[in-house]
Amino acid sequence: MMKFGIFHLVPWHESRTQEQALREAMEEIELADRLGIDEAWLGEHRFSRHGLLSGMWSFLGQVAGRTKRIRIGTSVVVLPLHNPILVAEEAAMLDVLSGGRLDLGVGAGYQRQEFQGLGIDISESRERFQEGVDVIVKAWTEERLSYHGKYTNVDDLLVAPKPLQKPHPPLFQAVQASPDSVEFAASRNMQLQVLASGLSGSVGMGPQGLVRLWREKMEEYGHPHARLDPPLYQSIYVAPTMEEAEQDPAGLRGFASRIMNSTGIAGVPIGSPLDKDGNIPPGYEHYAGPQGGGLGDEPALPRLFGTPEVVCRGLEQIREAGFNHVFGSFEFPGLPHEKALRSIELFATEVMPSFREAPVE
Secondary structure (H helix, E strand, O other), X not given: OOEEEEEEOOOOOOOOOHHHHHHHHHHHHHXXXXXXXXXXXXXXXXXXXXXXXXXXXXXXXXXXXXXXXXXXXXXXXXXXXXXXXHHHHHXXXXXXXXXXXXXXXXXXXXXXXXXXXXXXXXXXXXXXXXHHHHHHHHHHHOOOEEEEOOOOEXXXXXXXXXXXXXXXXXXXXXXXXXXXXXXXXXXXXXXXXXXXXXXXXXXXXXXXXXXXXXXXXXXXXXXXXXXXXXXXXXXXEEOOOHHHHHHHHHXXXXXXXXXXXXXXXXXXXXXXXXXXXXXXXXXXOOEOOOOOOOOXXXXXXXXXXXXXXXXXXXXXXXXXXXXXXXXXXXXXXXXXXXXXXXXHHHHHHHHHHHHOOOOOO
């Protein structure tokens, strides 16, 4: 049986007000909940039209209050931009209020201009990220928190509330192409979130290779993993005809590249960790710049654009490649809202049933 999720960054397209973009994203998540989609994943970004979820915890609280059964995930909280004790508190509160539906995905971040805007040195991101993960787990699982690290130094803190899920909510680490990130995730018994195709500029391992390496490392660290299926991110668009499936998103794909290659706060493209002189910060060596290469020698995974039948065939290929867990972006900035809702409904009613276990009679 495959698991499926919906993903939202809530991009701010020029055809929408901010309020419209946020309201429509919530309506899509509520529809996914009613239709039986397993998860809603939300991604944090700030200082550009790339995404409006700078106030992620407020939005997640709304999701918890306006849905019944869907799991609520982050993909991701950019951990180096936060005090990890505050992340532990916010996440635990959300887990309690949602009835134990939280999946916490965290990442080190990659947009230099976000770090610049908050006065944080991106060269510290890997250290801050790794220390932050350890602080969060200790804050969740120990009665009182004492921690002495490079960025967090506290003694005997009562961090409350504690999460409802025990020992704590599932933890996920977003990885693009870096074996070092996989090593750390496995060392902390974290699942991966992987991209079906890398971000522009990323070079290194592809999704299949990353998951194979993660399973090897989980084995080395003694963590059970056979029943875990790291989620794969893929864009999804389902339409009644192939003509619509190809044409509806086609004219909208330029938005993301236009935003990601526009100049951010740091004087570099928004979607880049490089400085204005093209220097790569520590921990981002797998990032080759905006004109970088691909993801190793693995065959490309199919696009999930098409009629329900075509999307089913694509998902079958993805399953044969070893993935049983897919979360998809149904958002194409500028797409009419009713078409986004239609795509979600077609996916839930005409695609998902083919990948669910048959009911026992």
